[in-house]
Amino acid sequence: MKKGIEMHPVGQTRIEERAGASSWPWASPVRQRELRVRRGRLLAALLSLALPAPGPVMADDDAAVTRYAGGWVFDGERFQVRDLCVRANELVACPSTADAEIRVDGAYITPPFGDAHTHHFDGPGTLAWHTSMAFESGAFYA
Structure with missing residues (x-):
């Protein structure tokens, strides 16, 4: 194949292949590969926008409840000794009996x-x- 060099209209030098044209004839093979990767990433990003957004994480009603008992908990004004209960990584109202209890007597439980x-x-x-x-x-x- 014969190759010739000519100036691209915006002043960039490009290599023109007379027997065929690439999708980016002004770019070197390395630059063409970079552009294909960028185009693929852009396409992946646009496709991800079309996917539905995940919903909020809600506590599973069947998950075990863990009571953290006897800790100092900040209520917005001061620390008070009280129990905190957690179900599936979410704070919940403490039931009369919890599936597990962890004693944290004297520890400060901070948000x-x-x-x-x-x-x-x-x-x-x-x-x-x-x-x-x-x-x-x-x-x-x-």
């Missing part, structure tokens, strides 16, 4: 999204202001 290191309380402001700011930003404790 997710806690600010374990903060300097908010070093400056001016009231506890109520700092607490409301934390709750609004999604941090349940500091």
Whole structure:
């Protein structure tokens, strides 16, 4: 096959094969492979948008309930000793009897999204202001 070099209209050099044309005649074989990979990824992304979104994870009513008993739990204002019950990774109201019980006497059970290191309380402001700011930003404790 004879090859000739010509300027692409936007100024890129391309190799033109006189006997046949590729889908990207201005691109080198390596660049053509990269473009095919990108096109495949784009197609996969677009197809994934057509799939139905997964629904929310709900606690299975038949799943075992585990009671965490005797821990200090933050109620939004202060820590109190109380039990927490979990079914399939979801907090649920504690039944009269649980399938399993884990004693956590004296341990602090803290929710997710806690600010374990903060300097908010070093400056001016009231506890109520700092607490409301934390709750609004999604941090349940500091």
